[in-house]
Amino acid sequence: MSYANFVPKIWAKAIERELERKLVFAEDCNRQYEGDVKQMGDTVKILGVGKPTISKQKGGSIILPDAENVEDTSVEMQINTVAYFNFLVDDIDKRQAVGGLMDALNTEATQELASEMDKDIAALAGTRDAKKLYSDYKAVNADNVLGTLDLALQMLQENDVPADAKIVATVPPWFLTHLRTAYTKLDTDNSDLLKNGKVGRYNNILIKMSNNVYSTASGSNIMVRTERAVAFANPLTHTEPYRPEKRFSDAVKGYVLYGTKIVRPKELMILNVKNG
Known part of the structure; x- marks a missing residue:
């Protein structure tokens, strides 16, 4: 039985579902821009607006000043981080007969990928845009x-x-x-x-x-x-089995593409x- 027979598309969907469950920091991010990015190097420009000046007076006719040019604000989030894995699986028939191989590999790969994404979101706490309380x-x-x-x-x-x-x-x-x-x-x-x-x-x-x-x-x-x-975007999760040319083994490789940014x-x- 070749590892290729395990239908990688189904496995990829399982990893995506498990990633969503295991992400801690990412769960509470703004992910509305995820559909706007498709590939490595995409940049999402997130626009914001300033506040217009409010003027007051007591009585009298209102004479308006010249119209104010309210400056907008914007930040850019780059989608350029990739976390990936690549491992061999030998004696696949014997191991699969024991049962649980796919679940174990799925769990381990999922947990490590999710952890790497969460670490990058958490690391924003150490950046200049993150205001410290003390x-x-x-x-x-x-x-x-x-x-x-x-x-x-x-x-x-x-x-x-x-x-x-x-x-x-x-x-x-x-x-x-x-x-x-x-x-x-x-x-x-x-x-x-x-x-x-x-x-x-x-x-x-x-x-x-x-x-x-x-x-x-x-x-x-x-x-x-x-x-x-x-903001956090994870537009692409990919896995595929393959046969290393110089090994009598099956292997699996995969990656996630993502980016994150403090936007408010x-x-x-x-x-x-x-x-x-």
Whole structure:
């Protein structure tokens, strides 16, 4: 039995479904531009508009000034990152007889590809466009962890993020431990939440856990954001089996093409914190 008989198109669709389930950071990104990109090197220009000046006066006739030229804003998201795999599978008949080979390979490839994409989204927390909550990394423990989240939420609201907007904080395990200690109502038993890293809610903030939170030697950079703050596009997922010319083995290779960008920096706040 050749590996080519496993119908790669069906396997590719399975990987796409599993990628969606396993992505943590990407789940809360703006993905509306995904249909606009098809190939390596595509760039999506995301337009924004400025705010016109509002003038006021008391009484009298209104004499309008010259019409204002409201400057637009724009950012560009390049779709130029590829994550890929390429592995051999020997003695395919014997291994397949045991059962579970395809599921195991699918799971491993999916998990690693999803992790790489999530890491790149998380790494945006360390870029110039990501505003840090503190001037230096602040030590966080069970005594001040809730206040830290409260302050991040306050800063977002002062940036005119609506009170009813979905706010997501993706935290590392150590931060979650302090949060659970401080906030006993954190709903960790709700099975509806336990998907894609979801672990609970606090003060209208959806809490997620991920080991891919961007970190440096100084501490962690935790994203607190709306779903519009970061754009992400994964327009292409590809897998194919093949027969290496100089090996008596079957092999599988595949890749994902994607790009990500902070597009609404005022809707993103970074908790630059360390375990204290």
